[in-house]
Amino acid sequence: MGKLPARARRAALGVLLLALLAVPFATSGYILRLLTLLFTFAVMAEAWNLIGGFAGYVDFGSVVFFGLGGYTTGLLMTKLKLPFVAGWLAGAALCTVFAILMGLLLLRLRGHYFGIATLGTSFAVREIIANWPSVTGGGTGISLPIYDFPNSVFYFIMLGLLIAIVGLTWWLSRNRLGFGLVAIRENEQAAEVLGVNALRYKVTAYALSGFFIGMTGGAYAYWITFIDPTTIFDVGITVEVIIMAVLGGAGSVAGPLIGAAILTVISEILNAYVPNAHLTVLGAIIVLVVLLIPNGVIEYLTFKRKLSLKSIGATLAQTRV
């Protein structure tokens, strides 16, 4: 947030936080639901950013943690009658362990191969859950117990997760872990020669990513109260999360959050006014963004670049086809 002095920035951040905390008392219904959904995606985009943005390993299977978190929460609550918090934490723990195991295997792959392998993993897990009805309820899905508290609880849960992951990302971007991850992204072998234990760092980023997406999935499942394999393991969720992170600025602290806000709002407007052309217009916007501002909106918000025809033209000229 570039040119503002630190104190003004802190004050602005404080005001924004207070406003966000006050939202549920001022409004309910549509706006509250929209913001909760926005935060849900923002947490996932920030979580994807740890492995995809900082470490540069593009994860095409993020939704696997969303689904696993949701299913673990749902199954523990329905089959074992555990309270939500227990199922929720168990789901996040499972996702973390799953990320560590998958990471130790898949993070040895470079470039596109990692993306393909993670995409495959998310399909495989979805199929296992869809075809194991005795344990998971199979393709029909499961209904979670109906909660007897107001909707705003989920708003606060998602907001809390968002604050936690943005804080974590900010801390990490200034410390050893972030330096190691960015070095890996820029040149993995050069990073290793400098003493970076690349595999351990990548697995750490992936595990954190899995943990947060798992938390999101668990809370989402309880909020929605019904999940089935097709919707909660939908590859479209992964794609949307990646677009948000890239649109806002992958590898930055606040970029994915900004991307999530922009995309959610645009989606909502398009859905309301041009429902039939929604995906077409969205697709066109994404193409333009990737072509014209490949480093994300954040570059302009932080005054690293001025928004002008000239700078956009320069970007286009440098675009390697």
Next chain:
Amino acid sequence: MPPLLEVVKATKYFGGLPAVRDISFSIEPGELVGLIGPNGAGKTTIISLISRTERLSAGEIRFKGQRISHKSPHQIGRMGIARTFQVVRPFRSMTVLENVAVGAFFGADGLRRTRSQALDKAHDVLRRVGLERKVDALADALTVPDRKRLEVAKALAMDPELLLLDEVMAGLNLSEIDEAMALIQEVNRQGIAVLAIEHVMKAIMGISQRLIVMDHGQQIAAGTPTEVASNPTVISAYLGKRYAARAVSSFEF
């Protein structure tokens, strides 16, 4: 005391092709050793084998008496061996300071450094290599000689005991070469042993205490710069047999 570095019958095959065959040499603490030879002689492969970015096919490498050929590159880096790459590898999206801070964060004592200690260390190293005015520049925006300096600075921030330099002078003009020579000698004076690959003969002859000459993956000569310069095998490797016969007495690189 064992030597700082011992390379024992190091051999490396790429496919069926031997890039390095039965090379043995050692480096004492604080030494400045030049590694020379025509293109394709296997010099870079030697550095890659020591830093373990390539695996040995046979043989052994020891550092301070300890076998390191089975360790991973980051472990070797933390033990005190740093290297540069011939084609420099800056972390492009990072500033010069951040690039060097990576070495300070992860090198020999790096894991014990806090953020501000690592950044202080990076500032310190950048002053030593003469990049202090470029700390906030993006690595991508540096000139060629500055990129070479950055490459050395990243390695120095690790506090190595042995620095492996892969052609830091390639692509530099004459005055830049002089600066690079001065930098290497300065580093060596601080007690860091250096193994330097170089094509610029005048430079490497001038600063090395000892030279190892390779050709076709094998060691063909070793000794002081003067000994090596008058060695007929070396001259014929560089200039062909016919020239060597004529030039052996009066050869100047």
